[in-house]
Amino acid sequence: MRRTASLCKISSGRSAVPLLAVSANLNYRFRDLLALEPLTADEITFILDQAKPFQQIQRNPLKKLATLRGKTVVLAFFENSTRTRLSFGTAASRLGADTMNLQAEASSLKKGETLLDTANNLNAMKPDCFVMRHSSSGAADFVARHLEIPVVNAGDGTHEHPSQGLLDALTIRDRKGGLNGLNVTILGDIAHSRVARSNIHLLGKFGCRFTLCGPAMWVPRELEHIGPPGTPIRCVYRVEEALDHADVIIVLRVQTERLYEPSLSQNDYILLYQLNSERMRLAKPDALILHPGPINRGIEITPDVADGPRSAVLEQVTNGVSVRMAILYLLMTGASEGTHPAFESKSEASPKESAHASD
C-alpha cells in the first residue's frame, strides 16, 4: 500500500489511524480531504480560520495570488456540477495554480475507461492536486488510495461533500458568531443528500441539535444515528414542527425527478414542505436560511424567502471560494516529510516564529 492516511470509513484498505508523517501540517493531519466525519472540532476550526484571510482576498481589487504558481489542480467531475467546479476553479486560479478540467459528458468514461485508468492517466500529466466528484460513494477514497497527490472529495454519491459542509459552517459562524449548540433544521431529501451528511458530521462535533424533516421516504429513522455519538437528531414529518426553535434552516435542493405520482407529487411536496414566508413566522426571528444550490424557486423554497434578509445563499457562494482556497492552500503547501526547515537560517520571517513557539 502506497499511502498511510485515511479519511474514510467506507474503505477497508487504508489504515484507520492517520499518521502525522503524511502531512507537513501539524494542525491538519491528513494528506487528502475526503470527508468531514474523521476530523476533530479543532481541525475544522483550524480550516475555517485559515479561510478568513481568503475572505479578505475576495474583497481585494487584485484577487490573484502567486502562492501556488506553477502548480496544477485537476478538476475531475465525473458527475455534473456547475457551481462546485467553478468554485474550485476560481479558488485554484486565485491562488495562482493552473487547472485541468475533466467533465463527464466530454470524457473518455463514455468510451468505457475505468475510473482508475482515468485517474492514473490524469495523474501521469503530473498535477499537484486531484479534486473529484463522482456519483459513487467512496469513489474519492478509492482514487486517493492509488494516487500520491492530495485528493479532494467534491461530492461522492450520497456519502459526503466536505467543502460544502465547511462553507456552510463558515457562513453560519460568521452570521451567528459561533457554531456551538445551535438548533439546525435540514429540510428535504435527507436520505440522498451528501450535503446533509457533511453538515451533520461537522456541526455535530460542535454540539448542534438536528431536526430532519421531509416526506417519510426521504427521512428514514436510521438517520437519527448518523452523527457523532450522542448527537441529538430527530426526524419529523411536519414542517411546522421542524421550524420551531430553529437557529439555522438548511433547505436542500429537491430532485424533481424523485417527485412523481403516486408516492408524492410535486404539488403535494410544495403544499406540505415548501419553505415560505408564512411558515418562516414559526422560526426564530433571526433564523438563518442556507441552500446549497441550485435553487428550484417555487418548489422547495419561495423566491421571497430565498432572497430575503434571513437568507445567506449568496454568502455561501462567496465563502465557497474562500474555503476552497484554504483547502488547496492547506493540502498543496508545506514541505513533504523529512525536509529540514532550512528557512530557519535564511529568512527573517521564520526565526522569530520558531523562537516563540507559544504564539
Next chain:
Amino acid sequence: MRLIEKQQLMSAAEIDRTLQRLAHQIVEKSDGTRHLALIGIRRRGVPLAQRIARAMRGIDGVEVPVGTLDITLYRDDLSKVAPQAVLQSSHIAFPVDSLDLVLVDDVLYTGRTIRAAMNGLFDLGRPKRVSLCVLIDRGHREMPIEAQYVGRTIQTSTTEIIEVRLQEIDNEERVVLVDRVDS
C-alpha cells in the same frame, strides 16, 4: 544545537527612545502626516507600528491610520517550510491608493519579507510611495531592498538571531542577540 543569549542589544527605554526618534524622522521626511499610513508586518511589526503612530499623535496631534499585513501567502518558500505556515489575517481598513505608506517591521535581514509585503500591498491598490522603517537592520541582504528609517544597525553573523521581544507579544521588552551553538 542549542540557543544561547550572547548580549542584550536594547533595553525597554532604548526601544522607546528609538521609536520616538523614528516617528519624528518619518513625520519630518513626509512633510506632515496628512497622506501618511503605517503598515505593520505581522507579527512584531504590528505593535511597533501602533507605537510609532501613538508617538506621531504627540508630534502632530493627528491620528495616523495603522494597518496590519500578513505576508504568508506571498512568501517564496512555502513549498520548503515544514510544518506548514499558518495564515493570519491582514487588516487594512483604508484605501491605500495615493497614500504614503510606511512598512514597519522589527528586523531587516534578507529582505525577502519586505519583497513579500510589497507584493501584498500592491494587490490592495497603488500607493503613492512606500518606504520602510525597521527597529534593527542586521545586514545580509538577498534582495535590493533598503530601509529609509532604521532604529539601529547591528553587525551579525548568519548563525546569530536577533530577537525583538515586545510587551504586547512576549511579556518582556528588550532586544537580544542569540547564537546557535553545536552541543
